[in-house]
Amino acid sequence: MQPIVTKELTKKFGTFIATNAITFEVKEGEIFGFLGANGAGKTTAMRMLCGLLRPSSGEAKVAGFDVYKQADRIKQNIGYMSQRFSLYEDLKVKENIRFYGGIYGLSNNTIKEKTKQLLQKLQMEAEADQLVSALPLGWKQKLAFSVAILHDPSIVFLDEPTGGVDPVTRRQFWDLIYEAAGRGVTVFVTTHYMDEAEYCDRISIMVDGRIQALDTPRQLKAQFQAESMDDVFLKLARGK
Amino acid sequence: MKTPIVVQDVHKSFGKVKALHDISFTVNEGELFGLIGPDGAGKSTLFRILTTLLLADKGQATVNGLDVVKDYKAIRKIVGYMPGRFSLYQDLTVQENLDFFATIFNTTVAANYELIEEIYVQIAPFKDRPAGKLSGGMKQKLALCCALVHKPVVLFLDEPTTGVDPVSRKEFWEMLQRLRKKGIAILVSTPYMDEAMLCDRVALIQNGSLLEIDTPQHIIAQNNKPMWAVRAKRMYPLIQDLRSFPETESCYAFGEYLHLTLKHGEADLDKLHAYLQPKGHEEFSMHPIQAGIEDCFMELMKSEKV
Amino acid sequence: MRQFFVFARKEFYHIFRDKRTLLILFGMPIVQIVLFGFAITNEIKNAEIAVLDQSRDYYSNRLVQQLQAGSYFKIDQELQSHQAIEAAFKEGRIKMVVVIPPKFGESFFHLHKAQVQLLADAGDPNTATTLINYARAIIGNYQQELNGPQSMPLTINTTVRMQYNPALKSVFLFVPGVMTLILLLVSAMMTSITIAREKELGTMEILLVSPLPPAMIVTGKVVPYIVLSFINALVILGMGIWLFGMPIKGSIVLLLLECALFVLTSLGLGILISTVTDKQQTAMMASMMGLLMPTVLLSGFIFPVESMPLPLRLLSNIMPAKWFIIILKDIMLKGSGLREVWPQSLVLCGMTLLFVTISIRKFKIRLS
Structure with missing residues (x-):
């Protein structure tokens, strides 16, 4: 079973077609890059897949559940992290982990166990009792990602997770993504950094609500005779 | 003026x-x-x-x-x-x-x-x-x-x-x-x-x-440490292997390649090849490159912290 | 001057494009005044009462008839004994019981005094007091009627007094109160929010970096609200006059001038709040909790200032609303002129000046 399958998925707002009949599949354990210019329809598509927005037409299954009828089941099986909202700034690191663990119904013992592992992995044991607001941005983002996969979801959606993060931390963040993918978690990620697009197993590029290209970074570069993903992106977006 | x-x-x-x-x-x-x-x-x-x-x-x-x-x-x-x-x-x-x-x-x-x-x-x-x-x-x-x-x-x-x-x-x-x-x-x-x-x-x-x-040109020119772009079919195991190689100074993902610097530069190359040989990475490739501005920034960040 | 004009026009755009602001600006005053004017009055209509008439003579009968003659009381039960009183109250429908002791007529004419006992359900003290007052008025009237032929030839005066609707008194109190509240709210809350919004949006940064003097930024933002608040005042006044029959016994020009003065005072307060808040939400909370609550409680709008303990009475003096309510009532109900209300007006002027001075002092030409 593929973690994400969509067929002709469409969302209209009035006469405006935000997402226009997109069809794609994401494989298990794959890092799938979802690119596109601002306003190309990425966020709308992502919201439909997370069960937050009802599609106008078309089909989509996430983790085997239908986006129309089983939005609740989808939410239990995915993790979500966005650049804007990630953690409660006025709660301590430990409290944030506890809270999210609690939301997903993990037992107290599991939460305790997971908190320990997580802090160890991020080397943040010393900061466990600090307020999140006191952490540098990069740490927050790493922590937010770890929290998003705390309940072992089979798919995690990341909406521009590394915006504004320094280059070193950005790479550490990707290490976490790689590691999660290595454990079989499917990663669905949007980004504006074109070099990050290259870290993905496959990428789709949306232009005006449609998926205009979908392949591995290598193949895309070959197809568009481009030197880098940046060029691919420019050729696609400008060629309209 | x-x-x-x-x-x-x-x-x-x-x-x-x-x-x-x-x-x-x-x-x-x-x-x-x-x-x-x-x-x-x-x-x-x-x-x-x-x-x-x-x-x-x-x-x-x-x-x-x-x-x-x-x-x-x-x-x-x-x-x-x-x-x-x-x-x-x-x-x-x-x-x-x-x-x-x-x-x-x-x-x-x-x-x-x-x-x-x-x-x-x-x-x-x-x-x-x-x-x-x-x-x-x-x-x-x-x-x-x-x-x-x-x-x-x-x-x-x-x-x-x-x-x-x-x-x-x-x-x-x-x-x-x-x-x-x-x-x-x-x-x-x-x-x-x-x-x-x-x-x-x-x-x-x-x-x-x-x-x-x-x-920016000057910043790049000043950085004269030899650097290699490395890739293989499966990148994550490659990162892990390179990071655990004792002579590795830094190894970061950059687009489709990893950028690698070694503690003793070219002198460590043979050792690296010998180290990677048994790991059996498919489609392995490696070539020297000029460091970019981002490499330099990361390098500077590191020296600042020390 | 052109800068100022453009600035004010921009502010009007903001207001008219935001449905929520518009609703608060013009919907709220109307809703509030209707709410206070109609729903929350002390007016009593067809209150159900019970009568225990132990006398059952001609005069007691006529008293009972008088009680139900108006539209105030409806006699629901005729009780037979004192024991039945409690049971009647417990049913919950009965708000008052009138007890007429035995030999009512006889005592009245021979002993020159008769007693009527009024028992009211004081669970709701306001209603109870009003009911008792109504009943007293009716009984007093009846007594005069009985005395009538001997002392005065005409009883018209009493009849007029009977028809005087005490409920209107509450509207007369509420209209100035609501007007004060709305003007304060619109002027102070809206200005503090709109300035905080610029800070939140980050546009304040650009405005500060521009050559606009800070005073221009503030006036540009505030002037549209002066205009709107004043229109609001007119709407409320109009509703008070035509819907509730409020009189304006004094000069209408003076009344409008005083309204303008109070709008300025409130705007001063709003600007003051905005100098210490950065977020729309904080501004809203500060105006709600810091302004609205004390105003409602301490201005004499709902609770009479005279019956407050001394510390609260002193505190009420710093409420601009208190002074404005006095001014309004004096001009509208008593027909006072500037000669009577100058002290209160002076207090408002002083407060306005104080708020604006502090605000200008505190308004930052920088971000911190």
């Missing part, structure tokens, strides 16, 4: 947090000067000090020869400023925003039309649309228009391209290049390292301190 921006030993703290520590640099006439660093490095604080919105704890700064503390009124007449967050009235149309900002700077859109023409024609088709309904790239162009409408001598752009897609970013930078040719000094900040190459000179900033001030 006075020097557009001079900053001398500027310090600024918020409580215990040192936002800026001993910052000094100069921006020359007609120069496109980049302030490159991640979020929270202190870029916005520096912009606010220079645009007279904040007072530094220590040190001096002048804009076009005017002191940022004493002559704040005079400075406010000659600078264009685009704050970090999108700062236009979302419920006013494009045209209304432009007219508004022109008027508060005591001018009209027509008076300096020649300066903004090129940008304006791109947003003109949307002039009756509320600014809040523009795409990210269009918003930035409008904001730039508004910051330029009174023909400022110095332009301050705080992260104008954050969250903007690569196409719009590229167009935005092309505009800046042309503005610079018109003699406007521009101080621009960005978290995107690749944009550093488009500046005349850059200052790399991290945790409130400047790591380096130079032309």
Whole structure:
């Protein structure tokens, strides 16, 4: 079973077609890059897949559940992290982990166990009792990602997770993504950094609500005779 | 002609947090000067000090020869400023925003039309649309228009391209290049390292301190450590293997390659090959490359921490 | 001047494009005044009462008839014994019981005094008091009627007094109160929010960096609200006059001038709040909790200032609303002129000046 399958998925707002009949599949354990210019329809598509927005037409299954009828089941099986909202700034690191663990119904013992592992992995044991607001941005983002996969979801959606993060931390963040993918978690990620697009197993590029290209970074570069993903992106977006 | 921006030993703290520590640099006439660093490095604080919105704890700064503390009124007449967050009235149309900002700077859109023409024609088709309904790239162009409408001598752009897609970013930078040719000094900040190459000179900033001030070409040339681009079919195991190789100095993902530096440079190459041989990476390839600006920044960040 | 004009026009755009602001600006006053004017009055209509008439003579009968003659009382039960009183109250429908002791007529004419006992359900003290007052008025009237032929030839006066609707008194009190409240709210809350919004949006940064003097930024933002608040005042006044029959016995020009003065005072307060808040939400909370609550409680709008303990009475003096309510009532109900209300007006002028001075002192030309 593929973690994400969509067929002709469409969302209209009035006469405006935000997402226009997109069809794609994401494989298990794959890092799938979802690119596109601002306003190309990425966020709308992502919201439909997370069960937050009802599609106008078309089909989509996430983790085997239908986006129309089983939005609740989808939410239990995915993790979500966005650049804007990630953690409660006025709660301590430990409290944030506890809270999210609690939301997903993990037992107290599991939460305790997971908190320990997580802090160890991020080397943040010393900061466990600090307020999140006191952490540098990069740490927050790493922590937010770890929290998003705390309940072992089979798919995690990341909406521009590394915006504004320094280059070193950005790479550490990707290490976490790689590691999660290595454990079989499917990663669905949007980004504006074109070099990050290259870290993905496959990428789709949306232009005006449609998926205009979908392949591995290598193949895309070959197809568009481009030197880098940046060029691919420019050729696609400008060629309209 | 006075020097557009001079900053001398500027310090600024918020409580215990040192936002800026001993910052000094100069921006020359007609120069496109980049302030490159991640979020929270202190870029916005520096912009606010220079645009007279904040007072530094220590040190001096002048804009076009005017002191940022004493002559704040005079400075406010000659600078264009685009704050970090999108700062236009979302419920006013494009045209209304432009007219508004022109008027508060005591001018009209027509008076300096020649300066903004090129940008304006791109947003003109949307002039009756509320600014809040523009795409990210269009918003930035409008904001730039508004910051330029009174023909400022110095332009301050705080992260104008954050969250903007690569196409719009590229167009935005092309505009800046042309503005610079018109003699406007521009101080621009960005978290995107690749944009550093488009500046005349850059200052790399991290945790409130400047790591380096130079032309991007010079910064790259100074870094003479040999570096290799490495890839294999499966990248993650390759990263792990390379990081656990004892002679590895740094190994970071860069696009489709890993950038690798070794403690003893080329002398370690044979050892590395011997180490990787039994691991059996498929489609393995490795070639030497010239370090880019981002490599240099990461290198500088590391040495700063030590 | 052109800058100022453009600034004010921009502010009007903001207001008219935001449906929520518009609703608060013009919907709220109407809703509030209707609410206070109609729903929350002390007016009593067809209150159900019970009568225990132990006398059952001609005069007691006529008294009972008098009680139900108006539209105030409806006699629901005729009780037979004292024991039945409690049971009647417990049913909950009965708000008052009138007890007429035995030999009512006889005592009245021979002993020159008769007693009527009024028992009211004091669970709701306001209603109870009003009911008792109504009943007293009716009984007093009846007594005069009985005395009538001997002392006065005409009883018209009493009849007029009977028809005088005490409920209108509450409307007369509420209209000035609501007007004060709305003007304060619209002026103070809306200005503080709109200034905080510029800060939140980041546009304040650009405005500060522009050559606009800070005073221009503030006036530009505030003037549209002066205009709107004043229109609001007119709407409320109009509703008070035509819907509730409020009189304006004094000079209408003076009344409008005083309204303008109070609008300025409130705007001063709003600007003051905005100098210390950065977020729309904080501004809203500060105006709600810091302004609205004390105004409602301490201005004499709902609770009479005279019956407050001394510390609260002193505190009420710093409420601009208190002075404005006095001015309004004096001009509208008593027909006072400037000669009578100058002290209160002076207090408002002083307060306005104080708020504006502090605000200008505190308004930052920088961000911190």
